[in-house]
Amino acid sequence: MAAEGPAVQVDNVSRRFGHRWVVRGVSMDVVPGEALMLVGGNGAGKTTLLRLMAGLLKPNRGTIRYSGAVGMVAHHTMMYDALTARENLTFFGRLHGLPQDGRVDRLIDLLGLTRARDQRIATYSRGMLQRLAIARALLHEPDVLLLDEPLTGLDDAASHTVLDVIDELKHRGAALVIASHQLVELIGAVARVGYMVAGRLAALEPIAGLDAGGVVSRYRELVAGDG
Amino acid sequence: MGELLRVTAAIARKDLKVEWRTKTAFVSSLVFAVLVLAVLYFARDKTSVGDYDLAPGALWVTFTFAGMLGLNRAFLLERENRALDGLRLTPTTPTALFLGKVVGNLVFLGVVELVSLPLFILFYDVPIWRQLPVLLGVVALATVGYVAVGTLLSAMVVRTRFSEVMLPVLLLPFLVPPIVSAVQLTWRILALRPLSEMTGWLSLLAAFDLIFFTLSLLLFEAILVE
Numbered sequence: 001m002a003a004e005g006p007a008v009q010v011d012n013v014s015r016r017f018g019h020r021w022v023v024r025g026v027s028m029d030v031v032p033g034e035a036l037m038l039v040g041g042n043g044a045g046k047t048t049l050l051r052l053m054a055g056l057l058k059p060n061r062g063t064i065r066y067s068g069a070v071g072m073v074a075h076h077t078m079m080y081d082a083l084t085a086r087e088n089l090t091f092f093g094r095l096h097g098l099p100q101d102g103r104v105d106r107l108i109d110l111l112g113l114t115r116a117r118d119q120r121i122a123t124y125s126r127g128m129l130q131r132l133a134i135a136r137a138l139l140h141e142p143d144v145l146l147l148d149e150p151l152t153g154l155d156d157a158a159s160h161t162v163l164d165v166i167d168e169l170k171h172r173g174a175a176l177v178i179a180s181h182q183l184v185e186l187i188g189a190v191a192r193v194g195y196m197v198a199g200r201l202a203a204l205e206p207i208a209g210l211d212a213g214g215v216v217s218r219y220r221e222l223v224a225g226d227g
Numbered sequence: 228m229g230e231l232l233r234v235t236a237a238i239a240r241k242d243l244k245v246e247w248r249t250k251t252a253f254v255s256s257l258v259f260a261v262l263v264l265a266v267l268y269f270a271r272d273k274t275s276v277g278d279y280d281l282a283p284g285a286l287w288v289t290f291t292f293a294g295m296l297g298l299n300r301a302f303l304l305e306r307e308n309r310a311l312d313g314l315r316l317t318p319t320t321p322t323a324l325f326l327g328k329v330v331g332n333l334v335f336l337g338v339v340e341l342v343s344l345p346l347f348i349l350f351y352d353v354p355i356w357r358q359l360p361v362l363l364g365v366v367a368l369a370t371v372g373y374v375a376v377g378t379l380l381s382a383m384v385v386r387t388r389f390s391e392v393m394l395p396v397l398l399l400p401f402l403v404p405p406i407v408s409a410v411q412l413t414w415r416i417l418a419l420r421p422l423s424e425m426t427g428w429l430s431l432l433a434a435f436d437l438i439f440f441t442l443s444l445l446l447f448e449a450i451l452v453e
Contacts, residue, residue, distance in 0.1 A: 056312050058452065070316065078313030080241070080304070082248040094237040095317035097230065120248070136313065 005067065007032045007175035008053060008144045013062035015052055022048045024199040025062070032143070035166060035176040035189055036204075039219055040196030046179035047075070049196070050146045053177065068143025073150050077133045081122035085113055085132050088121060089139060096140040107135040112161060126153035134162060138169075145169060147178045151185055159185055183212035195219050197226045231323050238319075238327025243334055245304060252300035252335065256293040260343040263289045268350045282351040283413035287406050289347070290340055290366070291373070292395075297335045298377040299394050301328055302385035321448035325378065332374045340366055358416045365416065365432070369409035372436040376401045379443035383450050401439070408432040 006029035015023040023045045030036050038046045051057045053064055054072040079088040089104040108117045111131040116124065121132060130153045137145060150166075151159050166189050169176060180186050187207065193215055194204045202222040210218065246253060267285040305311035314324060344366075348355060355362055377398055384393040408428040415425050 054316060056315060072312075072316055074309070074312065076309040076312070078309050078316070080245055080310055081307060082245040083241070087244070091237060091241050092313065092317060095234060095314065095319045097233075097318065140317075 044196040045199040071137035071142030234323040239330035242331035
């Protein structure tokens with residue numbers, strides 16, 4: 001972990017698919033220990049921006065710099081249905097070059113999957129898969145964690161577990177970027193909100209006491225202003 | 228180097244474990260192999276086509292197409308749940324990923340070949356026991372080049388909508404030199420021809436392996452990124 005400076009620095013990044021620009025000139029920094037939330041309608045460019053930040057896509061313009069390791073939770077689990085939770089995490093742990101020090105079991109326990117850890121994940125519910133995907137992303141203790149709709153499919157108890165994990169990561173000094181529509185649950189966990197409108201980062205503002213309704217109003221204001 | 232081997236082994240082991248659990252490609256390949264060997268055997272006119280004339284072609288048609296089913300599966304597995312993104316989020320190098328996939332495919336195809344070979348001997352009544360080590364050497368040599376190019380192209384077509392159809396269309400033209408060499412060598416082995424008659428074909432096979440393995444390794448990174 002770098003002691004100073006942003007953990008992730010996005011500088012004038014744009015990305016197009018075919019002729020359509022999906023992300024346009026986005027710039028932002030996220031510092032260690034900070035959680036930033038990206039809000040925006042469907043197709044606003046949130047997922048693409050996260051994939052660019054994860055290095056899964058290359059920007060057509062601009063640069064992205066990190067300090068430290070990056071982890072990501074996306075819409076898909078990025079794991080193998082035919083393997084068990086433990087086998088999947090052990091495999092990804094090996095690819096990260098991690099020691100077999102019991103962290104796989106600790107993460108499985110933390111995310112409440114202990115009883116199902118030796119079941120093939122093809123038998124898992126949506127919520128269990130989401131928790132396992134979070135375990136995979138935390139395996140190598142990333143300095144930057146990108147979360148795309150992290151609470152999707154989770155019940156109240158599991159959502160609270162994930163929110164506790166987010167708090168713990170912030171205390172540890174990780175930088176988090178969260179794209180979500182679940183404002184009510186996540187608003188207390190973030191310091192700033194980035195409003196994505198038609199691929200642009202229309203505003204990046206401190207949460208400053210806004211509740212979920214306030215964020216939605218501000219977003220609508222920006223969409224109206226965008227024409 | 229140790230790191231490369233460790234990651235390569237982890238990827239190959241994972242692929243084989245998934246295949247062992249599902250047996251999707253293995254069962255299809257084996258059924259296909261039995262079917263092709265049987266159909267070609269019963270379809271010929273025994274009075275005009277002898278066992279030795281048909282056997283080499285039948286063997287390599289079987290290996291080529293049975294192997295294709297396994298190669299197709301190799302990267303379809305990574306498309307499932309976007310597992311390839313999960314791999315790319317780790318420090319795994321494209322070289323380690325390519326080698327892991329190649330090793331997994333080699334083991335897969337090796338097992339299919341080893342199971343098919345006794346059936347081939349049974350159907351075509353070819354007494355190859357004394358020549359078996361040489362034949363296995365040729366099979367191994369041809370399989371390495373085949374798997375290297377097949378792995379590269381499998382990664383290339385996996386994002387297309389009809390990857391199962393695209394793979395044979397793209398791969399078969401590349402396979403003409405190794406398969407023709409392998410057929411020629413198999414025919415000479417079965418006919419107990421001297422080694423001097425085989426060196427040209429063996430050289431062609433070895434050159435194909437060397438060139439295409441190296442090219443596939445070098446091009447893999449470009450294919451992997453988007």
